[in-house]
Amino acid sequence: MNEALKMNYGNFFSDIPRDIDDEVFDTILSPGHFEIKRIISKGNQSPPDYWYDQERNEWVMVLKGAAALKFENNRKTVKMIPGDFIHIPAHCKHRVEWTDPDAETIWLAVYY
């Protein structure tokens, strides 16, 4: 059994916290060379003028809800609905511009 395995099985859409003041990050699988996380947002957005500048590449998909990401290099805003995925290379500056305030947005993120 993999030490890094947080859960052997489960449902990605269960155990959603009732109140989401800040985005909720849960590690699902973390074998060392990559990491799978579940992120839950509800109306959360990055602080004004804040840009994520990550050490790792990120492959991220919206599974429920709706969101918008903004990228610094082209200033483009990308709307995301369920099934939409995007690859964000390390140090590609981006921010969460908007998430649906009325329902949970559930993301699957793979960092590597």
Added chain:
Amino acid sequence: MNEALKMNYGNFFSDIPRDIDDEVFDTILSPGHFEIKRIISKGNQSPPDYWYDQERNEWVMVLKGAAALKFENNRKTVKMIPGDFIHIPAHCKHRVEWTDPDAETIWLAVYY
């Protein structure tokens, strides 16, 4: 830009083939030390008495549809609905016992 990146962005639920005789495997991201695939099933099941015996670990989640996996070690059948995920260690023998014949079942699989 990552050479191994098949698509920079897309929607996981689009470009579903109309006819699915065999399960359809699409590589979404393959940076070397792990691989993300989309699998589409429609009524497919493993051949009688066939067991997958994989070299790699697999973390797999059903995103749409319904399926049942069977495991050789405990002979248990695990029903899977959207959001259900399971970790299948390398060489843990398993088979696809059933997938919904009336609608596509869409899986996200991470091999590592």
